[in-house]
Amino acid sequence: MVGFLLMGPLSGWHSDRYGARLFSTSGMLIQAVCFFLLTIMPLNFDYMWFWPILFMLGIGQGMFSSPNTSSIMGSVPADQRGVASGIRATFQNSGSLVSIGVFFSLITAGLAASPGSTLFTGLTKSGLPAVVAAKIAHLSPTSALFAAFLGYNPMATLVPANLLQALPAAKQATLVGHSYFPNLISPPFAQGLHNVFYLSAVMCLVAAFVSLMRGKQNTFSLEVVSKSRRVYIAKQQVVATFDID
Numbered sequence: 001m002v003g004f005l006l007m008g009p010l011s012g013w014h015s016d017r018y019g020a021r022l023f024s025t026s027g028m029l030i031q032a033v034c035f036f037l038l039t040i041m042p043l044n045f046d047y048m049w050f051w052p053i054l055f056m057l058g059i060g061q062g063m064f065s066s067p068n069t070s071s072i073m074g075s076v077p078a079d080q081r082g083v084a085s086g087i088r089a090t091f092q093n094s095g096s097l098v099s100i101g102v103f104f105s106l107i108t109a110g111l112a113a114s115p116g117s118t119l120f121t122g123l124t125k126s127g128l129p130a131v132v133a134a135k136i137a138h139l140s141p142t143s144a145l146f147a148a149f150l151g152y153n154p155m156a157t158l159v160p161a162n163l164l165q166a167l168p169a170a171k172q173a174t175l176v177g178h179s180y181f182p183n184l185i186s187p188p189f190a191q192g193l194h195n196v197f198y199l200s201a202v203m204c205l206v207a208a209f210v211s212l213m214r215g216k217q218n219t220f221s222l223e224v225v226s227k228s229r230r231v232y233i234a235k236q237q238v239v240a241t242f243d244i245d
Helices: 002-018 020-039 047-074 078-113 115-125 130-136 141-149 161-166 169-175 180-212 219-244
Strands: none
Touching (some): 002 020, 002 047, 020 047, 020 180, 047 078, 078 141, 115 130
16 A cells, blocks of 8 residues: 555656556556565565565556556547546446455365365364364365454364363364464465466556557647647737737
8 A cells, every 4th residue: 555655646747757658567567576476475474575565566556557547538538538537437446346256266266176185184183083074174165264264263163072172182272273274274275365366467467468558648638738738829929919019
């Protein structure tokens, strides 16, 4: 957010002077690189390395958003800019809503790819019998995902009470601890999350290519400015004529 707030006005001001192509394309490329960097970060990352990536994502979005909006609004006649603004806002909001569904579907699909084997292996290593671990391994990927997001460990409910009480105190504390379940499903969850980042990087590269191929900027804006300048010069000439008379 900070990077976006800093770069948005600056890129908009510079794009009015030098055009939107350079800033919009560069912004998309920066975001593509940042999404790729997110895929190579470890699961237990250090925030010292995480916040610069988020900052650069904001920088890239700020570099793209303002010049691109200015280019869109400047490419239509002045009497149609209200319609153009409405269409742009509709597509932007629709894309945001669709992206949430698509990204969560990818995360859930990655989590569903190998949750059974991951849960079964982790639970048997924690001391649970294979029969009980096999039953718990059939947990719904969506349930596992939202349990992890909410900080809820379902092991206290899924593991039979008599079996849980029979385990050593140390293993009981581990099974019902807050960090056990998120760490247990982290490998398949990371795979789904990486798929989201890969898709985001590809979409940014496609957007960068389209931005690079954009036409001349602010055609109608330049025509309006030129016409206004001619009218202003004509008025000045009329005023000068009356002053001479």
